[in-house]
Amino acid sequence: MNHEFVALIAKLLVYILLLTIPILVIAYSERFQRRLAPGQYVTLFAIGTVVGVLLFVPAISIVAATGLLAIGAAWLSARFSLTGLSYHRTMLPSRLFPGDSAELKIRLDNNKFLPLASVTITDPIHFGLIRATHHLDDLIRFSGGVQLTENLGYGFTNRTAVRPFQSVERTYRLEAVRRGVYTLGPATVETSDPFGLFPRTATFGDTLDLIVYPRVYRPEEVGLPFLETMGEASSRRKLADDLTRIAGTREYQAGDPLNRMHWKATARTGSLQVRLFDPSTTTQLMIVLNLNTFQHVWQGVDLDRMEAAIDLAASMSLWALDRGFAVGIRSNGQVPGAELTPRVAASANPQQATLLLEHLARLSFSGRYSPEHVLADEARRVAAGGSIMFVTSIVTPAAISVLTSRQLAGRVSVVYCGRFAAPVVRGVPIYLATPKGSTDLAVS
């Protein structure tokens, strides 16, 4: 081992100690584990390019310019990444009953030459109702694509890559589980350059509503004779016919008055025909729905009981509409966007069933309005011939005092779907309903 070799080793060690080790320490210690922003890269590379030119050192200029070019190309591609991009979604059908399925199609079109290495489309899923669960699968089931978002909500997320002038279409299956209005969108589209240096975000499209109606029962499914719950309303339904509104004809039956004979129809058919007329008045049935499930609001809400009451109201309103009643609904809940307690006026219009179902689908617990107040208000508003059906899962002393008041005497019936035994109220018919699938049904 000669002197030169020792000197070389010593020089090497000095190099290592003075330069390499401090650099490695700086590079790999936690304190300096911070990444630079693209703008800082641009600044550094620009300075490097200029310094290289000024010092006549091509290596610095070329390396810095290469980095600058890479970041510039990335910026350009990010700049035009959202150009020519369109997003559409369709749902068929968009109105479901619990248990039904729908098909959700999303389509992303990239109408430009620039391919997109990564596109993330997030449709936030809104459901403004108070729910017993935070799991979306208990409300509505997507076949895929649902993720938790940063704000702990749910988002319908799709990630993909798109080639130039390409359309990507995905088809999902949805299954409705619970009543409600589920809103998708507006979509947030996130993309960037292929290297992820310059993220770009835009909001695309409108909202898309999926309405899940309340469950509708047949009378035998809830053990409730709907006709009897109507009380005197069913007998008052047809007091007189309107002779100006011919509804149709039928075969003559013994006892039909001769002034109702339809002679032209008789001559055409060869058998005796009589005219049928629409009734001159339609009996009104106002369903008052109590969403409170406990006597005091501070006791909370039993969501199963509340849903059972809503399902019963939907079932009875559809049944009554099918039989020609003019049906309306008033509740002490709330509908998003409405100030006061929501009320749908009684009507026998063919569109009334859809209106009532959508209204009930949007209905949510409020706690601000007492059912007694709503009941008394309806007693004042409903016409003299109309009937009121009070659908509730709890009968409180305050409600009993309103039900037995003079204003409602003989006009109101109660459909009870609570957990506990219903009280017996003199002069007020109370009917027990036991919707299928409900647990801890009421006993009496």
Next chain:
Amino acid sequence: MPSRKGFLLLLLLAAMETLAGFAIIVGSSLLDALPPGYAVFWPLLGSAAAGLAFGLVVARIGPGDRWNRAIVAVGAVATGLGGAAAISHNLPSFLIAAFVLVLLFWRGIVITQEQVDHDDVLRRFGWGFGFLFFGIVWIVARGIVYQRPIWQMMALIGIGYTIVGMVALGTSRLEQEREPGAAAAAALAILFQLALLAGISLAVLQLFSLDVAGGIWHVTRPAFDRLGGALFQLELLIASPIQHFVDLIRPRGRRLANPALTQPANTQPTGKKPRGHRPLNDPLVVGSFVLFAVAALGGVLWLISRVIPRLPHRAPNRGYVERRRGLISLSALWQLLAGWIIGLFARSGEAAVRAVRQSRRRIFGDYPADPVRRVYAQLMRRAARAEAAPLTATTPLELATQLARRWPDHATDFARITEIYIQRRYAEATLAATQVAEIRERWHTVRPAMRPPRARPKGPADRGPLQESAGSATGASGQGWLARARAALSLPDPTEGAKTPGFGASVMLSVVSFAAPVILIIALLVVLALISGSFGAKHGLPEPGDVPLLLMQLQ
């Protein structure tokens, strides 16, 4: 074990670390002590990859933490010492080589111990650039920055590092599982930019006197030679049976050797025609042969691809069905092209049709056979073109009055023509030949006078385009030369009731608008032919007739 994407990302990170470390080695004087010189990069890369593989394997099947450390240490020592022994020739170079190899091995191990995501790659990207610039600064400090090999190598390292880093950044953003079309789209997006980046950077380097293209050609030439030779052998394999078959069915056209090689130097011409013929010297035959060979080769490859058994494609259940389709189909492109070509010739077609109609009417006419009524119809048509009188709801006498008011010099002629016409048309009188001759004579008299005025007005606005363009595009008449040129070239718009161009204008328009696209296409073909010809001459490509000659020589 990491996924395919994760493994690719680790390899890219190892390459980034190696390039950054190599920049330090080049910048310092360590490279002078290493015998392979710049080629030491490859052992360094191998050492980093070995560390990577070691780290992955030990983490998966290692017996325990303490034993894992020992195994890794042994691996590092073995790699460092083994690699150093292979590339060094004396003790100092051995020690330095062992040091840098172990260092890269350690970096490979470190990479496997961290969860790599996009942020992490971005951070490493920045630090790598820091090392690169540090190496350059070191070179500057050593005063050797103006030595061309040094700065060229640093520039190459920088370009390579940028490209590898960008690939790593793009890869880190990819999903673990992608749909069939998504991977291609992502790869296309990344490669498109990287190709642009590499092309521009290497072009700049080429501009700065480093012969990158020549170097690449020099390096890759043996591979291309081998590839060409293999393809030629394959072509021979396909062509030989066909050649034998041709020989069988054409016994007189047996294979001929190259006359230049086989013909004796002292052979005297006999004056006889050579027996048989050489169809393979015909470019048409050769072209057909090449096409047939390509088609046969393609068919064989297609058959092979069809008969190879495939594993069933098991698509993971992602909860959706995806369908991808192009927004621009081949048929749409063809329609676009066809529409463009039709649009090119549409104007000329319409102008030609108009010219044919006008000439047909001029030569044959669609006038009544009766000579008197024929003359009167021509009079009415000429009056309409001159806008002399409204022809609808106008009696012959009223028309005669209006024409006389417009051309008072020929009032008598108009009156006489109208009189003869009324006799023939309404009295249905049989006219004498003298009357017919008279009406023809008067018509020939008035016809030049009724010629419609020229489209171009005389006066200052009639200056040439160059004269007027010196001022403004708007002439004295309020219509600039540009607008007039447009009006002269564009077809009449029926909604605006514009005048139809005359016969001469229509012919000129049709000729010009037919000729322009044709000239354009011919020019394009000529340019392509020139380019291909010069390219072939420059690169010594064989002429079509040479191919069978080469085949014969090889056989």
